[in-house]
Amino acid sequence: MVPWSEVTTTRAGGRHRIPWRAAGSVVVVLLALGGFGLIGASLTDAPTAPPPQPPAQANPQVGVATSPDVAQPAPVGLPRSTPSRIVIPRIDVNASIMELGTNPDGTVEVPPLDQAQLAGWYEPGASPGEVGNSVIVGHVDSAMIGPAVFYSLGALDPGDAISVVRDDGRQVDFTVDSVVSYPKTEFPTELVYGPTDQIGLRVVTCGGTFDEAANSYPDNIVVFATLAR
Numbered sequence: 001m002v003p004w005s006e007v008t009t010t011r012a013g014g015r016h017r018i019p020w021r022a023a024g025s026v027v028v029v030l031l032a033l034g035g036f037g038l039i040g041a042s043l044t045d046a047p048t049a050p051p052p053q054p055p056a057q058a059n060p061q062v063g064v065a066t067s068p069d070v071a072q073p074a075p076v077g078l079p080r081s082t083p084s085r086i087v088i089p090r091i092d093v094n095a096s097i098m099e100l101g102t103n104p105d106g107t108v109e110v111p112p113l114d115q116a117q118l119a120g121w122y123e124p125g126a127s128p129g130e131v132g133n134s135v136i137v138g139h140v141d142s143a144m145i146g147p148a149v150f151y152s153l154g155a156l157d158p159g160d161a162i163s164v165v166r167d168d169g170r171q172v173d174f175t176v177d178s179v180v181s182y183p184k185t186e187f188p189t190e191l192v193y194g195p196t197d198q199i200g201l202r203v204v205t206c207g208g209t210f211d212e213a214a215n216s217y218p219d220n221i222v223v224f225a226t227l228a229r
Helices: 025-036 189-194
Strands: 082-086 093-100 119-122 132-137 161-166 173-181 199-207 217-225
Touching: 025 189, 082 132, 132 189, 161 199, 189 199
Parallel strands: 093 119, 132 199
Antiparallel strands: 082 093, 082 161, 119 132, 161 173, 173 217, 199 217
């Protein structure tokens, strides 16, 4: 696991340009080796009020709501389009989205800490509304601005709504299935970035109690959501 202080937060010149469906397990391996548990703040002081936390999850496979026994038809996704804004009414999020890729060491890029009010879309994956898991990440807080875009992400509950506006003018609405906290050493890479025949959304930030010695958070909060019906 790479310490937060060693993570490159600028755009990577040699990032992946192949679609997720073509990249397959290669990207999953890179993400697992590089470690995703890097979305959080590099703080000089611990925050005065810790961000909300969902229940910890010991078994990553339980992190996603299961489908009913009745077979569901494969959804028809939208054409690819870059997302421009994410709206989460329950926690008062209405934020612009920047494009992110991977750093040369295989770790996922994150928004710069001086732009911690922005969310970031993992561009090699599916766009919101396409078939597949679209991944949006963001900081929980920052020494530069304090509470950041996803400070209250852990307060979400199943059934809450998330909307993503795309550059083609369409708004894609998702429903939260589950909100789970994972130790960064047990980040569920396959559940977040892996292939699926559904239209899914994963929203990720840091979680847990701020570790002053390590100057970082020990966990990741992952919101699993599916297309609203």
